[in-house]
Amino acid sequence: xxxxxxxSCPAVEFQPESDTRRCSLALISYDSAPEDIQHYPGVEMxxxxxxxxxxxxxxxxxxxxxxxxxxxxxxxxxxxxQAEDVDLYxxxxxxxxxxNLKLPSIYKTEIxxxxxxxxxxxxxxxxxxxxxxxxxxxxxDHALEELVLDEVCLFLRxxxxxxxxxxxxxxxxxxxxxxxxxxxSLEYIHQNYTSPIGVAEVADSVRLNKxxxxxxxxxxxxxxxxxxxxxxxxxxxxxxxxxxxEQVIQIAFSCGFGSVTRFYEVFKQYFGISPLQYRKRHxxxxxxxxxxxx
Numbered sequence: 277x278x279x280x281x282x283x284s285c286p287a288v289e290f291q292p293e294s295d296t297r298r299c300s301l302a303l304i305s306y307d308s309a310p311e312d313i314q315h316y317p318g319v320e321m322x323x324x325x326x327x328x329x330x331x332x333x334x335x336x337x338x339x340x341x342x343x344x345x346x347x348x349x350x351x352x353x354x355x356x357x358q359a360e361d362v363d364l365y366x367x368x369x370x371x372x373x374x375x376n377l378k379l380p381s382i383y384k385t386e387i388x389x390x391x392x393x394x395x396x397x398x399x400x401x402x403x404x405x406x407x408x409x410x411x412x413x414x415x416x417d418h419a420l421e422e423l424v425l426d427e428v429c430l431f432l433r434x435x436x437x438x439x440x441x442x443x444x445x446x447x448x449x450x451x452x453x454x455x456x457x458x459x460x461s462l463e464y465i466h467q468n469y470t471s472p473i474g475v476a477e478v479a480d481s482v483r484l485n486k487x488x489x490x491x492x493x494x495x496x497x498x499x500x501x502x503x504x505x506x507x508x509x510x511x512x513x514x515x516x517x518x519x520x521x522e523q524v525i526q527i528a529f530s531c532g533f534g535s536v537t538r539f540y541e542v543f544k545q546y547f548g549i550s551p552l553q554y555r556k557r558h559x560x561x562x563x564x565x566x567x568x569x570x
Contacts, residue, residue: 301368304365306327317370319347324363329341343396350507367428371388409428513528
């Protein structure tokens with residue numbers, strides 16, 4: 277996979293994400309199916325420009341070809357089982373950004389619960405819209421980011437077309453807002469995930485019973501509080517592994533993991549390899565953190 281002269285890892289191809297960024301866009305090329313399991317604490321939109329690929333997502337195989345557009349939750353890990361000479365745009369949206377799109381809530385709910393949405397692209401999308409979005413998001417300007425999000429929403433609404441009216445009646449309205457307690461929970465996690473907080477601390481921050489909040493969060497976002505916190509921490513760990521020479525033990529604790537053992541277990545569970553193997557695979561020869569061992 278190529279992106280300019282960068283390595284073959286999607287984590288490096290996107291502009292570094294801050295806790296305030298809501299979306300990012302990268303142009304990616306695959307010569308063959310990447311070995312990594314793909315995972316992101318938000319929603320991804322894949323726009324294949326050339327070639328075709330097979331995805332294994334939520335236990336099912338999906339064929340995606342040139343001209344398709346697929347929306348899926350990055351909270352459900354997926355991998356490419358087949359890809360040859362594929363060029364694609366990958367747009368990433370934070371959970372809050374996705375939920376705030378003025379789309380029928382039935383679509384949001386299904387996507388967040390692991391049911392991807394397959395649509396079609398168009399010429400304008402490939403030749404004009406996506407390159408402009410990439411350029412504007414690269415400036416990291418909040419006002420431009422807001423305009424891009426508005427355009428993403430309008431683009432999706434046009435693609436959904438007549439289904440919008442049908443969903444209006446079945447979902448109770450096309451623009452259902454994220455529950456205020458869930459929203460405050462997400463904000464608390466974003467502000468504190470680098471500390472060793474747990475579900476109890478999140479529940480205390482919004483003054484709700486822990487079990488009640490866990491059910492509300494799962495129903496709204498299709499993932500548990502713990503799964504989301506873990507994904508957020510792993511996303512930050514990926515960035516640090518590939519953009520710093522910090523030791524793995526330093527990265528583990530700086531990302532909010534309570535122990536190095538736990539960090540290794542979770543990282544391998546999500547990505548199929550250890551943190552050090554991940555660093556070596558994508559930045560082999562660039563650096564080796566002092567004290568890092570195989």
